[in-house]
Amino acid sequence: MNALNRSSQGAAVQAHIRALPLYVPGRSEQSVAREYGLSRVIKLASNENPLGCSPEVGKALAEHLAHGQTALARYPDSEASELRHALSRHHGVPPECIAMTNGSHELIDLCAALTLHDGNEGVYSQYAFQAYPISIRARGAAAIQVAARDFRHDPDAICRAMTKSTRLVYLCNPNNPTGTVLRPEDIERILGAAGPHTLVVLDEAYIDYLDPALRPDSIGLVARYPQLVIARTFSKAYGLASLRVGYGIMQPEIVDAIARVRPTFSVNALAQRAALAALADQAFLQGTQALNRAGIAQITRSLQRHRIEWIPTHANFIAIRLNDAAAVAERLLQAGVVVRPLSAYELHDFIRVTIGTEEENELFLRALLQAVEPA
Numbered sequence: 038m039n040a041l042n043r044s045s046q047g048a049a050v051q052a053h054i055r056a057l058p059l060y061v062p063g064r065s066e067q068s069v070a071r072e073y074g075l076s077r078v079i080k081l082a083s084n085e086n087p088l089g090c091s092p093e094v095g096k097a098l099a100e101h102l103a104h105g106q107t108a109l110a111r112y113p114d115s116e117a118s119e120l121r122h123a124l125s126r127h128h129g130v131p132p133e134c135i136a137m138t139n140g141s142h143e144l145i146d147l148c149a150a151l152t153l154h155d156g157n158e159g160v161y162s163q164y165a166f167q168a169y170p171i172s173i174r175a176r177g178a179a180a181i182q183v184a185a186r187d188f189r190h191d192p193d194a195i196c197r198a199m200t201k202s203t204r205l206v207y208l209c210n211p212n213n214p215t216g217t218v219l220r221p222e223d224i225e226r227i228l229g230a231a232g233p234h235t236l237v238v239l240d241e242a243y244i245d246y247l248d249p250a251l252r253p254d255s256i257g258l259v260a261r262y263p264q265l266v267i268a269r270t271f272s273k274a275y276g277l278a279s280l281r282v283g284y285g286i287m288q289p290e291i292v293d294a295i296a297r298v299r300p301t302f303s304v305n306a307l308a309q310r311a312a313l314a315a316l317a318d319q320a321f322l323q324g325t326q327a328l329n330r331a332g333i334a335q336i337t338r339s340l341q342r343h344r345i346e347w348i349p350t351h352a353n354f355i356a357i358r359l360n361d362a363a364a365v366a367e368r369l370l371q372a373g374v375v376v377r378p379l380s381a382y383e384l385h386d387f388i389r390v391t392i393g394t395e396e397e398n399e400l401f402l403r404a405l406l407q408a409v410e411p412a
């Protein structure tokens with residue numbers, strides 16, 4: 038393509054969109070292997086499931102594709118009815134209270150589309166998922182960042198930050214990238230302080246990793262707080278990140294509003310089949326949870342032994358404090374271990390590492406110790 042008049046390139050794009058930071062996802066194994074000439078790369082950068090997904094998923098997809106040429110030629114069920122009904126039974130909520138989206142990121146973003154415009158505000162915590170301020174600012178609204186306390190959401194400060202212009206609040210529990218948890222009573226306090234015109238999105242992408250004793254009855258709260266949206270995903274503990282299936286639990290009026298702004302076929306047919314099979318295999322989920330608990334114990338034992346600090350985690354990743362985190366992350370890359378430096382979160386002395394299999398954790402720890410003390 039020839040370069041046109043440069044001064045006019047991108048002129049149609051609104052200035053506040055051009056000013057948005059780019060969300061940078063974790064690097065793929067393939068690109069790291071190519072760049073560093075490595076035969077094996079361990080990716081612990083995107084909080085994916087190290088076990089993959091349930092073996093039932095492969096069977097369900099093969100069965101779907103066996104339907105011949107029409108399997109891929111037909112548009113998917115735009116309402117994902119079978120999956121929505123399965124989720125309805127799983128969670129004990131009416132199917133009308135469930136919205137299906139292309140990963141939970143789409144739901145998070147669409148909630149901003151429902152509520153925000155130039156002149157109002159969205160609130161989120163410091164050190165919370167990077168996507169929140171991007172979705173807020175993309176609508177021209179003001180992104181109000183609330184200072185965290187000890188790397189956690191500060192519920193009092195969040196309540197104080199809400200004004201009559203606040204239309205959206207994002208909460209992340211457990212929080213990415215710190216792994217911290219919000220107490221159920223703090224969630225309720227924030228919901229109580231939010232007015233009826235403020236949508237509260239409770240992002241529970243990592244809820245399956247949280248000890249059941251610490252989990253809020255978030256779904257029960259939807260009946261009492263009609264402005265609450267619970268965001269869930271099949272990307273993490275169910276291991277379907279590449280297929281993009283997320284969903285929300287909320288009042289039917291909000292489901293209806295989501296349906297009006299969501300691209301029509303945002304959850305494809307293979308993704309729907311895969312999620313159905315994954316949901317049915319709760320034994321796989323339990324195996325994932327057990328592996329994660331063992332992995333956290335394995336990693337924190339070693340960090341403790343080497344006097345390396347970390348933030349206690351309730352998710353499938355751990356934020357580790359290091360003197361020169363960016364340089365350590367780069368040395369780990371060269372050793373074939375991909376982790377996430379947290380400078381984009383202004384946590385300049387931290388890396389975030391996804392909990393892997395026992396072997397992956399061991400290889401990470403060995404590489405970390407070498408990277409921290411290079412020869």
Ligand SMILES: Cc1ncc(COP(=O)(O)O)c(C=O)c1O
Pocket residue numbers: 083084139140141142143166209212213240242269270271272278281282283
């Ligand atoms: C806190 C949090 N919420 C939501 C998402 C979006 O996940 P997905 O769109 O794959 O469901 C992520 C992904 O990393 C996340 O960390």
